[in-house]
Amino acid sequence: xxxxxxxxxxxKTKAKxxxxxxxxxxxxxxITLDELPEWQCCGAVYPMAKDEIAxxxxxxxxxxxxxxxxxxxxxxxxxxxNVMKQVNNDxxxxxxxxxxxxxxxxxxxxxHGETRVIHYLEMLRDKVGFDVLxxxxxxxxxxxxxxxxxxxxxxxxxxxxxxxxxxxxxxxENFIRAIGGEPVIYxxxxxxxGGYVTLENNExxxxxxxxxxxxxxxxxxEMILTACPxxxxxxxxxxxxxxxxxIYFTELLAEALGVKNEGEKENAGN
Amino acid sequence: MQAIRSxxxxxxxxxxxxxxxxxxxxxxxxxxxxxxxxxxYHPHQFVYMVEKGDIDALMQSSYRCLSCMACVERCPRGVAxxxxxxxxxxxxxxxxxxxxxxxxxxxxxxxxxxxxxxxVSAFRKYSK
Numbered sequence: 001x002x003x004x005x006x007x008x009x010x011x012k013t014k015a016k017x018x019x020x021x022x023x024x025x026x027x028x029x030x031i032t033l034d035e036l037p038e039w040q041c042c043g044a045v046y047p048m049a050k051d052e053i054a055x056x057x058x059x060x061x062x063x064x065x066x067x068x069x070x071x072x073x074x075x076x077x078x079x080x081x082n083v084m085k086q087v088n089n090d091x092x093x094x095x096x097x098x099x100x101x102x103x104x105x106x107x108x109x110x111x112h113g114e115t116r117v118i119h120y121l122e123m124l125r126d127k128v129g130f131d132v133l134x135x136x137x138x139x140x141x142x143x144x145x146x147x148x149x150x151x152x153x154x155x156x157x158x159x160x161x162x163x164x165x166x167x168x169x170x171x172x173e174n175f176i177r178a179i180g181g182e183p184v185i186y187x188x189x190x191x192x193x194g195g196y197v198t199l200e201n202n203e204x205x206x207x208x209x210x211x212x213x214x215x216x217x218x219x220x221x222e223m224i225l226t227a228c229p230x231x232x233x234x235x236x237x238x239x240x241x242x243x244x245x246x247i248y249f250t251e252l253l254a255e256a257l258g259v260k261n262e263g264e265k266e267n268a269g270n
Numbered sequence: 271m272q273a274i275r276s277x278x279x280x281x282x283x284x285x286x287x288x289x290x291x292x293x294x295x296x297x298x299x300x301x302x303x304x305x306x307x308x309x310x311y312h313p314h315q316f317v318y319m320v321e322k323g324d325i326d327a328l329m330q331s332s333y334r335c336l337s338c339m340a341c342v343e344r345c346p347r348g349v350a351x352x353x354x355x356x357x358x359x360x361x362x363x364x365x366x367x368x369x370x371x372x373x374x375x376x377x378x379x380x381x382x383x384x385x386x387x388x389x390v391s392a393f394r395k396y397s398k
Contacts, residue, residue: 041386043390045337079391192304196392197333230387
């Protein structure tokens with residue numbers, strides 16, 4: 001299976017683990033992730049305003065690039081995923097936005113959201129299959145209590161993201177089961193850590209992040225999984241009293257598939 | 271002055287694409303909001319203050335929204351309070367010299383683990 005792949009800004013810098021382990025795991029699963037050539041940063045938050053056009057252009061360029069490659073587009077960072085899917089939805093359903101963007105970019109063929117955007121977790125669920133993944137696991141996390149942290153934008157708004165039930169999601173829990181672990185269900189798993197407000201209001205982000213950490217810990221979590229570099233940063237920063245490790249889900253995947261050592265080598269070289 | 275006020279309200283409605291009249295005042299948005307305690311005006315208040323044309327007060331107080339989409343997801347009437355807050359923020363930062371976050375401030379805010387994603391999204395939310 002071949003997919004186009006959009007890593008996004010942070011996966012090339014502060015969140016290399018999220019990227020490296022995703023690539024190694026994909027390889028182990030027989031999947032080729034073909035990184036888009038010359039991709040640009042998506043902007044990290046979806047521009048909600050109806051009259052924002054320029055801030056959507058970089059995402060549309062990536063979407064068109066994937067269309068030209070003829071592949072579905074895999075995203076990994078929760079924020080990139082949200083922006084890509086929502087902008088793609090605009091190109092499909094908002095005539096004014098699509099018209100203005102096509103007029104500006106002048107692609108050979110006007111783009112109307114033909115590319116399918118799929119999160120890496122959706123790829124594991126829908127393309128690989130959690131049952132097939134389970135069979136390929138070499139180092140199962142048997143007996144380990146693992147909490148999935150969805151955060152805010154991986155699943156919301158569900159009408160556009162169409163990935164899972166945003167109030168009672170199962171995709172990450174089923175992933176945890178596939179790698180042999182025991183998912184911990186806790187109330188704050190889909191509440192926001194505080195996101196970008198971390199830059200100007202540590203106190204607010206601290207309160208939110210501690211609620212998530214405490215909630216996971218009280219329900220017996222040994223570790224917390226995320227797909228978002230900003231969630232990981234905010235939770236880690238406020239983890240002093242809790243000390244529940246916060247880990248990218250791809251790192252656990254690589255460990256389960258027995259390819260984590262290769263990632264550590266790759267990381268040491270950076 | 272009255273004409274200017276209504277123009278401001280129309281701009282917010284147009285930019286956000288929100289139909290405030292769909293709101294049935296159930297308060298689920300504010301009940302869902304993780305920043306509720308931090309805000310001068312809560313999500314449900316944003317909706318009816320925009321409906322009344324009370325935009326000035328909101329323009330002073332729109333930086334506590336996390337854009338987490340909880341209110342958007344949970345509104346039974348599809349009102350999207352977060353889109354109103356975004357539109358009001360834009361009314362401010364689109365004014366010349368009114369950026370809430372300036373590039374000069376960034377070096378002092380950096381730490382070794384801060385992901386690029388935080389800076390990029392803060393600029394998107396706070397600056398033009």
